[in-house]
Amino acid sequence: MRQPYPFSAIVGQDEMKLAFLIAAVDPSIGGILAFGDRGTGKSTAVRALAALLPKIKAVEGCPYNCEPSSTAGLCRACGDEGGKKPKATLKPAPVVDLPLGATEDRVVGALNLERALAHGEKSFQPGLLAQANRGFLYIDECNLLEDHLVDLLLDVAASGINVVEREGLSVRHPARFVLIGSGNPEEGELRPQLLDRFGLAVEVRTPQDVPSRIEVVKRRDAYDRDPDAFLEQWAPAEKKLCARIVAARAHLASVATPDAIVESATRLCLKLGSDGLRGELTLIRAARALASLDKKHEIHEQQLKRIAPMALSHRLRRNPLDETGSSARVQRAVEEVLG
Structure with a gap:
């Protein structure tokens, strides 16, 4: 395979x-x-x-991928170890x-x-x-x-x-x-x-410009003809991206969330009339993850603006008087609230 x-x-x-x-x-x-x-x-x-x-680190032989260092949320078998440290493996x-x-x-x-x-x-x-x-x-x-x-x-x-x-x-x-x-x-x-x-x-959406479509076809054709050579060509980029994810995970807990950012997220959700508070929570968490990927020490409005369409567009109520798409409505609200 x-x-x-x-x-x-x-x-x-x-x-x-x-x-x-x-x-x-x-x-x-x-x-x-x-x-x-x-x-x-x-x-x-x-x-x-x-x-x-x-x-990930998981308990060896556990069908549920339980985390060895965790003390809660374990399956019955891993939880019955009685304080004994389970054997861990990478998978x-x-x-x-x-x-x-x-x-x-x-x-x-x-x-x-x-x-x-x-x-x-x-x-x-x-x-x-x-x-x-x-x-x-x-x-x-x-x-x-x-x-x-x-x-x-x-x-x-x-x-x-x-x-x-x-x-x-x-x-x-x-x-x-x-x-x-x-x-x-x-x-x-x-x-x-x-x-x-x-x-x-x-x-x-399907790319609508000729250069992008040509590049997609060329890369996919190269992969299908010689997968090993194609994978070797892209291995350095994959390794770099994997390292970026690992670094962002380690940095995530230290990314600060200013009160002004929370207020901006709340005002944006109120402007759009999104139901519940899941919109604000998702918006803040996603903006924090993006800030961590960008190696920032706190969330800025730049991250909120980038994340808002994908975090809120599917949470909007339908407005029969507004025929614009949900992403366009979010973008319009972002400009009104965040400038």
Whole structure:
């Protein structure tokens, strides 16, 4: 199996790439929604991100990727160590695909039938949510996901815990992940409840200038003809970007959030009439992650202005008297509030 297309080699799509980098620096901002035209590199970017992410420390043999140094939020097996320090190992950050046709058992986990039939034991077979813990859960065409799976994801995303009560099993395990969704709006809209769970949303469009389209074709053709040579060519850029993510993660906690920035974020959300306070929280967290990527010691209005469209455009109420797109409405409010 060949390695994914390099993240650094993706032409254009700056907003989408920035949103993914922000989520890699601070997963607490919530998920990323990339909605737009077919064939614009949405799935390619997700798989490229998987290869770019730094490895994580996890308890060796744990199917839930529990963090060895953590004292809370562990699975039952890791929590029953009785103070004994578990053996740690480095493993790639999980990026798990959730197919549209997946059954509920496949997603949440179920009874291990093989062990039940062969040994008469009740054993839990972890599902996709277990595999995605401390990583990313990717849903392509998420607007076509069945309603019962949407409800299930909403429950788990809110609590960070997957609870399975079925077939005589009673299992609770950590399931904290960054939800990444992609889709084409022409094939149907996303349920508002799930839409609100995405921290950032970006519109992905087909490049309309000739040089960009030519460069996309040339790079993709070079990758398909000789993947090893193409990956070697882009390895230095990938290594540099990975180091930037690691440095931004380490610097994140020291980035200050001035009261004036919080006030500006609040005024902006009030101007747009966004429901709840999730807009302000996401805006501040994403701006802090961007400031950390930019090696700043505090958040500036520059970061707020850059982040506002992707943090707030999907949270706006529809205005029948305003036919402009949501991103344009956010940009207009940014100019009025922030200047």
